[in-house]
Amino acid sequence: MHKFSETKALVQLRRVKQGFSNYISQNYAAKAKDCRTCTIVCCQDSDFVNVNITRLEALAIWHTLKNSSRVNPEKFQEIIKRTRKAITKYNLKATGDTFSQTYSCPLFEEGIGCLVHWKAKPAPCIQHGCYEDWHDLPDTKEFAQVEHKVETLNKRVYNAQEAENYATIPIWLIRIAEEMLARELANNKEDKEVYTDDENKSS
Ligand code: SF4
Numbered sequence: 054m055h056k057f058s059e060t061k062a063l064v065q066l067r068r069v070k071q072g073f074s075n076y077i078s079q080n081y082a083a084k085a086k087d088c089r090t091c092t093i094v095c096c097q098d099s100d101f102v103n104v105n106i107t108r109l110e111a112l113a114i115w116h117t118l119k120n121s122s123r124v125n126p127e128k129f130q131e132i133i134k135r136t137r138k139a140i141t142k143y144n145l146k147a148t149g150d151t152f153s154q155t156y157s158c159p160l161f162e163e164g165i166g167c168l169v170h171w172k173a174k175p176a177p178c179i180q181h182g183c184y185e186d187w188h189d190l191p192d193t194k195e196f197a198q199v200e201h202k203v204e205t206l207n208k209r210v211y212n213a214q215e216a217e218n219y220a221t222i223p224i225w226l227i228r229i230a231e232e233m234l235a236r237e238l239a240n241n242k243e244d245k246e247v248y249t250d251d252e253n254k255s256s
C-alpha cells in the first residue's frame with residue numbers, strides 16, 4: 054500500500070469526517086433531540102463514553118486544540134492536565150479490551166461543549182444522538198464505511214502494528230502530547246546548539 058505523509062492524511066481525514074457530519078446533519082439531525090437543551094451531557098457520563106480513536110485522529114485532535122481560538126496556551130495545559138487525570142481516575146489502559154473502558158471525556162468544556170466538534174470529532178460522536186423513535190436512528194452502514202476509511206488512512210501513515218492500535222481518547226491524546234513536547238524540546242536544544250556553535254566560532 055502506498056504510504057501517506059501525516060499532513061496529507063490529516064487533510065483527507067478532515068474531509069472524511071466533514072462528509073460524515075454533513076450526512077448525519079442532512080438525514081438525521083432534525084429528528085434528534087437538541088443537545089443544546091439537554092441537561093444530561095452524555096460526554097461527561099463516565100459509565101457511557103467508551104470512544105476509541107486511532108493515532109491519526111489523536112494527532113488531529115492535538116492540532117485542533119493547539120490552533121483553536123478558544124484554547125489559549127493555559128487552557129491547552131489545563132486540558133492536558135485533566136486528560137492525564139482521566140487516565141488515572143478511570144484506570145484507562147493502552148492494551149487489552151480498550152472498548153470496554155469508559156470515561157468522562159476531557160474534551161468536553163462547560164459552556165462550549167465538544168472542543169473538537171468542527172474539526173476532529175471522532176466518528177462515533179458524530180453518529181451519536183438521542184432519538185425518540187429508534188426507527189429514526191442513523192444507519193450503521195455509513196458509519197462503518199467512515200470508520201474503515203479512517204483506519205485505512207491511519208494504516209497508510211503508520212506501521213501496521215500501531216495502526217491497529219485503537220485506544221481511548223485520553224490514552225492517545227497524552228501519548229501525542231508527550232511526543233510533541235519531546236520533539237519541541239529536541240528542536241529547542243538543536244537551535245541552542247546551533248547558536249552556541251556560532252557564538253563559539255565568532256569568539
Ligand atoms: S446526545 Fe443526547 S444525551 Fe448527549 S447531549 Fe445530546 S441530547 Fe443529551
Ligand code: SF4
Pocket residue numbers: 096102104158159160161162166167168169170174175178
Ligand atoms: S470527543 Fe467531543 S463529542 Fe466525543 S465524547 Fe468527547 S467531548 Fe463528547
